[in-house]
Amino acid sequence: MMYAAFRSIGAYVPAKILTNAELEVMVDTSDEWITKRTGIKERHIAAADERTSDMGVKAAELAIKRSGLAKEDIDMIICATISPDYFCMPSTATIIATKLGLGKVMAFDISAACTGFVYALSIAKAFIESGMKKNILIVGAEKLSAITDYTDRGTCILFGDGAGSAVISATEDKNEAIIDIHTGSDGSFADLLMTPNGGSGSAHDELDREAAGCYMRMKGNETFKVAVRTLTADVVEILEQNNIESSKITHFVPHQANYRIIKAVGDALELSDEQVVLTVEKYGNTSGASIPMAINDIYESGKLQQGDLMLLDAFGGGLTWGSALVPFTGKAIH
């Protein structure tokens, strides 16, 4: 039996920082409101000529290097993004594969918003366990600034750009195996968080970006309540079904949308502050990139050690959600 192991992590954060103070000038908001309601102090914004694929490539280069594999060993790439280089085709994954020089590997994007990385992880696990692939590169990359309306204070304070990537490899060692992944969705909540236009349901002849709704829209408060409920239920279920106490989790890595959501879920699981990974303060919400960026943070700070058990928990537009119990099998940085 082949198992899937989480082998390595990498991330990329664009240089430009957008602070709460700068947003105060752009919309009717305040540093105090943003900090109190979300925990966010700043977010990074990609350069005008920096695409989602460019950020994905930089994160992936690190992940491949840290995996100890050669590029030729990678046999598939999945990119989770809601801000692809091109909305219909080609996929951002194919562009990343070519920029990386990965050869003619199978490459595709998935659309599961902030749950994208966990969905990609579950697809990678399935391909590896079935024996079809051996080393899969998964990338969560977002240029959300390209679909953010900087006149809408309900959303523009939340989102940032960045990318994270991981290599998932086949192993025969059960101790290294990703233990379990739960995923779900409910399209009846589609209107809570959406980019109304630009898809096959849109009026292509009216594409004035703002009027035609090419920017993200969110019913923040309703989304907040469903997020807390769903994220909590999801992790309680995956822990119970696998007979794992929350005290055994080394790192709880939730999607970084809002400090208050993370705190509510962490409290429900009776997790200590040391167990909960928090990056929302410096990156904001980077959707599909948020979880791998957070994992990379604990990796680079030396907190993530080989054998540590991570509990991932994501929630996003769709609505979609997912959780995963993942031992880290890579070499620690320190």
Ligand code: COA
């Ligand atoms: N600055 C100042 N005031 C703001 C504001 C801002 N940036 N954004 C909204 N407000 C105002 C509202 O207009 C409202 O004013 P009113 O009471 O006069 O009507 C008030 O603040 C409260 O708004 P509300 O939307 O109820 O605030 P909230 O506590 O729910 O916080 C979010 C708003 C967006 C931060 C929060 O709902 C959230 O994080 N939602 C979920 C995000 C998420 O998880 N997304 C899914 C995964 S990506």
